Amino acid sequence: MFSEFLQYLFTGITIGATYALIALGFTLIYNASHVINFAQGEFLMIGGMATVSLTAMGVPMLLAIVLAVVLAGVLGIALQRLAIAPAKNADVVTLIIITIGASIFIRGLAQLVWGKEYHVMPNFSSEEPIQIFGAVLNSQSLWVLGVGAVLVAVLVYFFTRTLTGKAILATSMNKDAARLVGIRTQVVLMLAFMVSALLGSVAGIVVAPITFTSYDIGIILGLKGFVAAAIGGLGSGMGAVVGGLALGVVEAMAAGYLSSDYKDAVAFSMILVVLFFMPRGLFGAKVVERV
Amino acid sequence: MFKDITRRASKFAAIAAAGLLAMNVQAAEPIRIGSFLAVTGPASFLGDPELKTLEMYVEKINEEGGVLGRQLELVHYDDAGNASKARNFASRLIRSDRVDIIVGGSTTGATMAAVPMVEQAGIPFISLAGAVVITDPVKKWVFKTPQTDRMAAERVLTDMKERGLTKVGLISGTGGFGSSGREQTLAAASAMGGIEIVADETYGGSDTDMTAQLTNIRGTDGVQTILNFGFGQGPAIVTRNYSQLGIELPFYQSHGVASDSFLELAGNSAEGLRLPASPLLVPDSLPADDPQKPVVEAYKTEYEARWNSKVSTFGAYAYDGLMLAVEAIEKAGSTDKAAVRDALESIQGHVGVTGTFNMSPEDHNGLEAESFRILEVQDGSWKLIN
Numbered sequence: 001m002f003s004e005f006l007q008y009l010f011t012g013i014t015i016g017a018t019y020a021l022i023a024l025g026f027t028l029i030y031n032a033s034h035v036i037n038f039a040q041g042e043f044l045m046i047g048g049m050a051t052v053s054l055t056a057m058g059v060p061m062l063l064a065i066v067l068a069v070v071l072a073g074v075l076g077i078a079l080q081r082l083a084i085a086p087a088k089n090a091d092v093v094t095l096i097i098i099t100i101g102a103s104i105f106i107r108g109l110a111q112l113v114w115g116k117e118y119h120v121m122p123n124f125s126s127e128e129p130i131q132i133f134g135a136v137l138n139s140q141s142l143w144v145l146g147v148g149a150v151l152v153a154v155l156v157y158f159f160t161r162t163l164t165g166k167a168i169l170a171t172s173m174n175k176d177a178a179r180l181v182g183i184r185t186q187v188v189l190m191l192a193f194m195v196s197a198l199l200g201s202v203a204g205i206v207v208a209p210i211t212f213t214s215y216d217i218g219i220i221l222g223l224k225g226f227v228a229a230a231i232g233g234l235g236s237g238m239g240a241v242v243g244g245l246a247l248g249v250v251e252a253m254a255a256g257y258l259s260s261d262y263k264d265a266v267a268f269s270m271i272l273v274v275l276f277f278m279p280r281g282l283f284g285a286k287v288v289e290r291v
Numbered sequence: 292m293f294k295d296i297t298r299r300a301s302k303f304a305a306i307a308a309a310g311l312l313a314m315n316v317q318a319a320e321p322i323r324i325g326s327f328l329a330v331t332g333p334a335s336f337l338g339d340p341e342l343k344t345l346e347m348y349v350e351k352i353n354e355e356g357g358v359l360g361r362q363l364e365l366v367h368y369d370d371a372g373n374a375s376k377a378r379n380f381a382s383r384l385i386r387s388d389r390v391d392i393i394v395g396g397s398t399t400g401a402t403m404a405a406v407p408m409v410e411q412a413g414i415p416f417i418s419l420a421g422a423v424v425i426t427d428p429v430k431k432w433v434f435k436t437p438q439t440d441r442m443a444a445e446r447v448l449t450d451m452k453e454r455g456l457t458k459v460g461l462i463s464g465t466g467g468f469g470s471s472g473r474e475q476t477l478a479a480a481s482a483m484g485g486i487e488i489v490a491d492e493t494y495g496g497s498d499t500d501m502t503a504q505l506t507n508i509r510g511t512d513g514v515q516t517i518l519n520f521g522f523g524q525g526p527a528i529v530t531r532n533y534s535q536l537g538i539e540l541p542f543y544q545s546h547g548v549a550s551d552s553f554l555e556l557a558g559n560s561a562e563g564l565r566l567p568a569s570p571l572l573v574p575d576s577l578p579a580d581d582p583q584k585p586v587v588e589a590y591k592t593e594y595e596a597r598w599n600s601k602v603s604t605f606g607a608y609a610y611d612g613l614m615l616a617v618e619a620i621e622k623a624g625s626t627d628k629a630a631v632r633d634a635l636e637s638i639q640g641h642v643g644v645t646g647t648f649n650m651s652p653e654d655h656n657g658l659e660a661e662s663f664r665i666l667e668v669q670d671g672s673w674k675l676i677n
Contacts, residue, residue: 004506007536011502018499116335118524120556127559129535136502136535211499212524212556220497255503260492261465263503 003134008256009249010137016248017144018207022225023232023240024151025200030234031159032168032192035095039079039103040200041222042110046072047201048213049110052119069201075106076197080190088186103218110215121208140209147206148241151199155237158195168192227267231274233281242282246270321364322357322626324349324616325390327380327405328419328609329397332371337397340594340606341419342367345394347597348613358617359624366390370401377401378408385412391626392619394612396420397605399467406433415632417615419608422471426655434635434655436611436645440468440520442660443546444476446567447518448486450665450676456516456541460490460508462501462529464521468547469493472520489514494525501525502532509538516540522547527556534560541565546663549604554671565676567663569604569645576675582642590644604645611643 022044029037050068055061083102084095124143129136158165170178171188179185204213204221211217228247232239247267254266274282326345329338349365357363366388368380377396384390385408392415396402399422406425409416409432416433418425423439451459459480463473473493480488490511492504508517517540519529526548533542542564544553549568554561570577570587577584590610594602616631618641623630638657641648646662665676 004510007506008503011500011506014502015500117552118527118556120558136537138535207499212527214524221499224497252500252503255492256507260494260504260507264495 004256006133006135008252010132010135010141011256012249012252013145013245014138014141014210014248015251016228016245017141017148018210018221018244019224019228019247020241020244021144021148021151021203021207022200022221023229023244024148024155024237025196025203026226026229027235027237027240028155028168028196028199029192030229032172032189033095034092034172035084035099036226036234037193037196038096038099038222038226039106040196040225041218041220042103042106043072043076043197043200043218044204044207044221045107045110045213045215045218046075046197047204048121048208048217049114049119049215050201051205051208052121052213053114055121065205068205069198072197072201072204073194076193076195077190079197080193084189084193085186103222107215107218114215116215118212118214120212121205123209124206138210140206144206144210147202148244151202152237152241159237164188164191227271231271231281233278233284236281236283239281239283246282321362322359322392322620323364323366323388323390324613325384325388325393326365326367326395327370327377327384327393327401328367328395329372329401330369332373334372334398336603337419337605338369338372340603341395341397341609343598344594344606344609345613347594348610351593352617358620367395370397372398372401374398374400374404378404381405381408385409385414390414391628392616392631393417394419394609394616399425402433402435406430409433414628415616415619415635417612417635419605419612421468423475429653429655432632434615434650434657436608436615436643436648436656438546438645438658438660438662439475439656440472440545441475441479442658443567443663444472444479444520445483445660446663446665447543447545447565448476448479448483449660450565450567451516451518451541451543452483452486454516454541457486458489458513458515459486460492460511460514460517460540461488462490462492462494462504462508462517462519462521464496464523464525465493466496466522466525468522469520469525472545472547476518476520494521494529496523496525498525499528500532501529502536505529505532505536505538509536509540514540516543518543518545520545520547524556527553530557530564531560534562546604549666551601554668554673559671561668562671563668565665565667568666568673569607570664570675571602571604571607571644572673573664573666573675582647583644586642587644607644611645611648614643615641615648 025040047068050071051064054064079102083098123140126139129138167183167188171185175185228244229240232243250270251263251267254263328341330342349363353362370377394417396418399420402418402420418435421437423441425435463469480486490508494501519526544566546567570583574587574591591602619631619634622634636650638650646658648657650657666673667676
């Protein structure tokens with residue numbers, strides 16, 4: 001009995017850690033521009049697919065990961081320069097729609113370059129699962145959790161301690177005022193897209209051994225990550241992690257104790273409840289709109 | 292005056308030339324085979340090998356002199372797996388291309404969208420899609436080459452019974468293939484008797500971990516074996532979770548993952564699992580007296596030599612469809628649509644890659660559940676069990 005509960009919990013943590021890591025990517029661009037970047041899932045996909053195809057060409061794993069992350073970063077800059085910057089005076093909704101268009105474009109391109117098949121990436125450490133009290137945990141889950149924790153710490157440090165981070169926050173709060181005090185807002189935005197792409201690709205690489213990777217993995221994972229980010233409160237790094245883990249654990253528990261048919265329904269009802277009572281999510285900033 | 296004569300002369304010449312051309316066309320008018328396939332889009336893994344197969348064998352048959360002394364001409368459209376496009380293309384094939392027979396329809400949706408047009412126009416149609424609804428109830432003009440998911444379910448359950456496994460835990464995907472497979476498995480189990488589905492779990496197409504469902508099945512009283520009906524990456528994840536959990540029960544997959552790319556995804560964890568599949572996966576281990584052996588081997592070698600890529604079960608559906616069409620036209624001795632249809636319906640003992648077809652007015656598929664072979668994964672490759 002206990003071992004079953006533990007198994008559901010581990011399953012939930014594995015799924016949840018994946019969601020959390022993806023949710024983190026949404027927070028950064030949201031912080032900088034209040035835009036929800038729906039191409040975030042595509043950064044994940046680029047990370048995973050580029051790593052897999054580079055290792056298949058004989059590049060050592062570590063170098064392949066670095067190259068994939070760099071490629072995603074370049075893509076993030078390109079996305080901001082070529083798609084977002086030309087529409088700089090458009091409102092947030094238009095920009096969000098642009099990111100959806102960009103995601104379809106990137107996915108199409110990836111399909112042409114890499115084909116449509118699913119690919120495997122080996123676990124970073126052992127393929128052997130870890131046994132705890134009769135339940136098993138995929139060793140890669142620990143990597144996902146660890147990388148997630150490090151990224152949260154880095155994000156918190158970046159936004160509270162560095163000038164660039166503060167500049168990003170300032171731009172998001174009031175673009176005109178930020179420009180008045182000498183912040184180059186377009187550069188800040190570009191930076192936000194680049195860092196977010198780096199973050200997304202790292203997430204894509206770490207979760208690939210669990211989820212497999214293919215050109216369209218970004219749709220699925222991106223959406224779940226967005227949901228996790230919304231539960232936690234968009235823009236909060238801590239919220240993204242808690243939201244992701246909560247979503248994963250609720251899904252696994254529902255599949256285990258209720259019925260696997262209803263697990264998604266339970267997860268989505270949870271979102272409704274959370275957003276109903278806490279419209280800005282669990283960790284969302286309390287914003288007072290001045291009239 | 293002179294102008295007039297030249298004009299008349301040139302007119303005459305033009306008419307004569309046109310007449311000559313028309314006569315030429317008359318002599319070698321090709322047999323037009325129409326097709327709509329999902330060559331691009333999400334179902335392109337079906338349509339792509341199917342189109343390659345059709346192109347290559349139409350070419351080959353033409354080099355060998357064609358059918359009834361006439362050349363074959365393939366008229367093809369890409370429906371991208373979209374049912375409304377398939378409908379339009381079927382209509383275009385019938386009305387403006389005036390094809391003699393249609394071999395196509397990669398997906399069940401595309402096939403069923405075209406069926407009303409085909410039935411109304413009265414043109415023989417050989418579908419390459421899987422679901423049982425295509426030929427059950429029987430439609431006058433519609434035939435199909437792949438086995439149904441019902442046969443796959445029956446084949447798996449029979450193999451389980453032979454091993455003395457009668458309590459089955461079922462886990463299926465919620466996509467079209469998985470949910471239809473689940474229904475057919477439940478129906479087949481109650482129709483066969485002596486075998487019981489004791490657990491019935493599902494997972495979504497985007498799920499990345501199925502250990503919760505598997506833990507539940509493992510905890511079910513008396514469960515002796517587990518069957519996964521699904522498609523795409525889901526079954527590979529189920530397989531990996533299965534081995535991570537260390538479940539020792541015999542494990543079955545469906546024909547939906549009978550491909551080498553599944554082995555690649557699932558890796559070591561696939562070891563020991565069984566599934567129903569086309570003999571195309573194991574041409575070398577077929578016994579020498581197996582009637583399908585030469586057909587399967589020839590198709591595999593020719594396809595792989597021509598396209599330099601791995602042969603797939605789905606391409607074989609197109610191969611069988613084209614060969615059935617050719618046999619029917621030869622038997623009918625013409626391309627008269629009603630005669631070809633009757634000939635198709637009376638085909639007996641046609642040995643194809645997928646199986647041996649025995650058509651009848653009650654059965655427009657013509658395959659038995661036994662045409663599926665049970666394969667087991669041993670040392671990372673497929674082994675023929677029976």
